[in-house]
Amino acid sequence: MSTADLPVTTCLAPWFGANRLLAPAVGEELAGSRWVGIPFAGGMSELCYLTAPTILVNDQHRLIMNLAWVLADKTLGPKLIRQLRRLPFHPDILRGGQIASTTYEYCDVDFFKGVVEDERRLHAATWYFVACWMGRSGKSGIDDEFNGRLSTRWNANGGDSNTRYRSAVSSLLAWRKILQKCSFSVLDVFEFLDRCEDSAGHAIYCDPPFPKLGGRYKHKFSVEEHRLLAGKLLSYQNARVVCRFYDDPLIRDLYPEGKQSNAEAPEVLTLNGPSQAKSAGLF
Numbered sequence: 001m002s003t004a005d006l007p008v009t010t011c012l013a014p015w016f017g018a019n020r021l022l023a024p025a026v027g028e029e030l031a032g033s034r035w036v037g038i039p040f041a042g043g044m045s046e047l048c049y050l051t052a053p054t055i056l057v058n059d060q061h062r063l064i065m066n067l068a069w070v071l072a073d074k075t076l077g078p079k080l081i082r083q084l085r086r087l088p089f090h091p092d093i094l095r096g097g098q099i100a101s102t103t104y105e106y107c108d109v110d111f112f113k114g115v116v117e118d119e120r121r122l123h124a125a126t127w128y129f130v131a132c133w134m135g136r137s138g139k140s141g142i143d144d145e146f147n148g149r150l151s152t153r154w155n156a157n158g159g160d161s162n163t164r165y166r167s168a169v170s171s172l173l174a175w176r177k178i179l180q181k182c183s184f185s186v187l188d189v190f191e192f193l194d195r196c197e198d199s200a201g202h203a204i205y206c207d208p209p210f211p212k213l214g215g216r217y218k219h220k221f222s223v224e225e226h227r228l229l230a231g232k233l234l235s236y237q238n239a240r241v242v243c244r245f246y247d248d249p250l251i252r253d254l255y256p257e258g259k260q261s262n263a264e265a266p267e268v269l270t271l272n273g274p275s276q277a278k279s280a281g282l283f
Contacts, residue, residue, distance in 0.1 A: 023046045041065065071125070202238070241272045
């Protein structure tokens with residue numbers, strides 16, 4: 001996707017720990033891949049920069065995956081955008097979105113299956129978007145993402161929160177084009193990776209909850225799961241693997257070849273394959 005075609009808001013939801021800054025570099029690392037699998041989708045910033053003809057996007061957070069599915073749908077996507085455009089930036093609307101999202105979050109796992117559920121899918125996507133974008137930024141995906149008041153600006157210092165919401169809505173047309181190229185799943189990460197083929201031309205981008213800071217996420221990831229994940233990712237011999245973390249002693253131990261990106265908020269990107277030496281200059 002060219003720079004001119006990028007959405008103004010380069011994440012589908014203002015995810016806690018979203019990778020907006022390094023997302024273009026991830027796209028460079030995965031350029032030329034024919035198939036890309038993403039087991040931890042989160043806010044999906046990286047999708048803006050991926051060019052593979054087949055992209056499989058996965059996350060166990062069903063509400064963000066439902067939002068992506070609805071937006072990509074040829075019928076429900078335009079309906080979603082029209083509904084969101086009409087909503088006022090109002091505390092009662094936000095509270096309604098939080099209550100509805102909490103309700104849908106704990107629905108039966110079969111809720112998102114079947115054509116007869118399309119209107120409920122649309123309803124869930126609408127209110128989840130409201131809960132994400134009318135509230136405080138950077139709360140999506142964490143334990144208390146459906147708490148908090150309307151993000152109201154009481155002075156002229158900084159950007160206006162209503163403008164942020166409207167920009168996110170206006171970006172959905174560009175996001176539709178991105179998401180229509182994708183397929184979606186809601187699998188456990190290890191079930192997802194077990195299905196990924198270790199083949200040339202395949203790539204995996206992995207952005208799991210970070211050690212320590214990742215404890216705020218709704219879907220948490222233990223130290224033991226990090227060890228299992230490293231063992232799985234390091235077993236790939238032919239597929240391209242790119243994995244993002246904050247710098248941490250555990251990560252240095254599990255991925256000794258990680259590259260530090262900056263000193264202020266140090267991130268490491270672990271890589272395999274022939275361009276690893278090139279990557280050291282990028283991050």
